[in-house]
Structures are given as structure tokens and as C-alpha cells.
Amino acid sequence: MASKRIGVVLSGCGVYDGTEIHEATLTLYFLDRAAADIIAMAPNIPQHHVINHLTGAVTNESRNVLVESARITRGQIRDIAQVTADQLDAIILPGGFGAAKNLSTVAFDGPSATVNPEVSRLLQEMAKAGKPIGALCIAPALLSKVLAGKGVTLTIGDDAGVAGAIEKMGNKHQLSAFDGIVVDAANRIVTTAAYMCASSIGEAGQGIEKLVAKIMEMA
């Protein structure tokens, strides 16, 4: 049997301006242990900004989302513009502010956010094809915008502001903790809070491990 082809959408390299590194790495780890064929991807666009992760300050640097994401995948990554849903059996979006600043404007615009056109296109293709979509941490808010008005059920943990934004987008938010997953079986969507609730990498890993197992089962 051929390996299941699982897309992983990255948004840079570092929690404050890109992909949350632990969430992405643990996603790759659990996928690889499940013998998935991993197809990592990111948009070829500038980052919204660059944050010094030691001080929290915005720097005057400019970095590229695809180039920085390649750090997490040891160079094995594709421009998301070149990926179509027929090449994938499922897709997973790790979190980090990159999902809300680079892949979308959720961090700034909440329910009025825009989503990167290639990210939106691929997620809509996956949804139309009935292929499973997983999203971690803040990424479900981006997914909610792509699927606005569809009534899908998602979790971002227990943040009232983000949960409210998801409801305003015409979807349903379900409370959860770091060790749970929320499965919308009808819409083939699995979400977990990860660092929206977790206070350590081990805690984040609990939900991520369950999410990856469920996505592999559904794919």
C-alpha cells in the first residue's frame, strides 16, 4: 500500500512571527512514525514582520516565509502555489503567530481577516474533495475564515476572543484543553489547542499526537 500523503503548511520559523517550532516538529515526528509521506509547504511571500524571540521586539529585518519555513524541514519544502489537493490525502496546519500574521490577517482583523490566496485555494480544494484537514493552536481561526459560514466545529482551546471570532465567521467553537482533540466528522476536520492551552512541549505533544493519529486514520 502506498504511503498516505500528508501536507504540512508552514508559516515561517518561530512562534512570534512564524510557525510554532515545537508544534511543527512534533507534527512531522508523529507523521513520520506513522509512515506518512510528508509534503511540507509554505507560501513564497515576505513575513509580516520579524520578532527578536529573546526580547520580543520587532526588528528592522525582512525574511521570507518559504525560506524560513525551510529551516524546520531541512530544506525539503515546496511553494504552496505548486501544490494541489489531488497530490494530498490530508493536510495539517501547525500554529504559531505565522498562521495569523503571514498565512492570514487573523491576528489583526479577527472575523474580518483575509487569508493568503494560495492557502485559501488549497484548503478549499481539500474541503471540496472531502479530504481531512487538521489544524493546531491558532490555525483553526484561519481555517474558520476559509470555511466561513459552513457551520464547521473547531477548537482553539478556551480563548474567548478567538472563539468569538470563529462564531462570528459562521462556525462553531468547542472548548477544549491541551490534551484533547475536536473532531468534526461530517466536515472531516480535526483541531487541537496545542500551545493555546499547553504550558510545556510535553503537554502540547499530547493533543498533537492524537490529532496526527486521527488524521492518519481518516486519510
Add this chain to the structure above:
Amino acid sequence: MASKRIGVVLSGCGVYDGTEIHEATLTLYFLDRAAADIIAMAPNIPQHHVINHLTGAVTNESRNVLVESARITRGQIRDIAQVTADQLDAIILPGGFGAAKNLSTVAFDGPSATVNPEVSRLLQEMAKAGKPIGALCIAPALLSKVLAGKGVTLTIGDDAGVAGAIEKMGNKHQLSAFDGIVVDAANRIVTTAAYMCASSIGEAGQGIEKLVAKIMEMA
């Protein structure tokens, strides 16, 4: 019982110019699962260079080792110059070219390499105190230079060039694969090949999980 305090020495953020992200993240993951008190650290120095991880090209950017390492630890990291052996029960060095380009000059100078003075000081303090030292991937070559002439037994997998350099430094190299660890019980040193041999994150994780378990047992 107080948690065991385990230092993790980072060297940037990305395999080609810094810490290998998977090795560092899985080290943190297994440590956290074992209830370790993790003390991440890095030297506050410029990186040797910056590599575009998508193309492999050297860029004209300059980045700081401590600042970039902070991406891997969500900002929770200390300047290694402020860490002494009495604050730690054991220490682990993940790999990546940063260990051989930023923490030392092993990548360029082989057996004649120099080691960052603060990294060298702390590792010598740990060795003198008989506290366990773990090293992954290429990091054992750096450790070999710090402990030159001590006759310690280390592995970097099966790379003949690096193994020869370790022997020239007055230490012993033992062949190994991605799923093994080499334990020098007398000198309290545990090493594993990780991405020197592994062809996937799941393979790298096998040796790293064993190394962390052994370090926690010895600490």
C-alpha cells in the same frame, strides 16, 4: 524530589547554520516528558554565517546565536556565560552545523578546531564535577575537542572523517547507527548519531529518546 536540572546548549536555529531543529525539539520533548527542569542556553555571539535553507546559499545577513536559538525555546533561554555547572545536574548538546560553526570551528578546522570559551568552560566544569554530558549528531566532535587527550569514548555515527578527527584529538570513536547510543560510563558521557545517520525525524528520534532516558537516569 526536586526536578533534575538539565541544560540544553543551542547554537542557532536551523541545521545548516545553527541547531538542528528536530534534534533540539525532540530533546526538549523527551526531557519535558521525563519531568526535567530544562535550562536552555546559547552563547551571545554572531553566527558564523546565515544559510538560505531553501537554496543552500550563504546570504549577506547577520544573525545572533542567542537570539535565533530563542526561536526554538519560545524565548526561554539564557546566555551561556551566565550558567555554571552548580546550576545543572546534566547537560545535552543537540547537533546541527551550529555546533561545528558557531560553538566551535570543527567544521573548518577538524582536530585543530577551537571552541567558544564559554561553551568550553561550562563543559569542563561539568566534566570535572562528574555530571553527565549528552551530545548528538556532530556535537560529540566539539565535546571531543573540549576533552582532548582524555581518552573518552564517543560516537558521531559512521563518518570516517569526523571519527578520524576525534581519534586525532586523543579520544576514541565507536561506530553506531541512528537507533543506538554510546555510553562512556566512566566519563559520564552519552552520545548518539541522530542526523549523522538518520534519514528521517522518526529515525533520529529513536536515538535521541534513548539518550535523554540515559542522561535522566545518570543525572
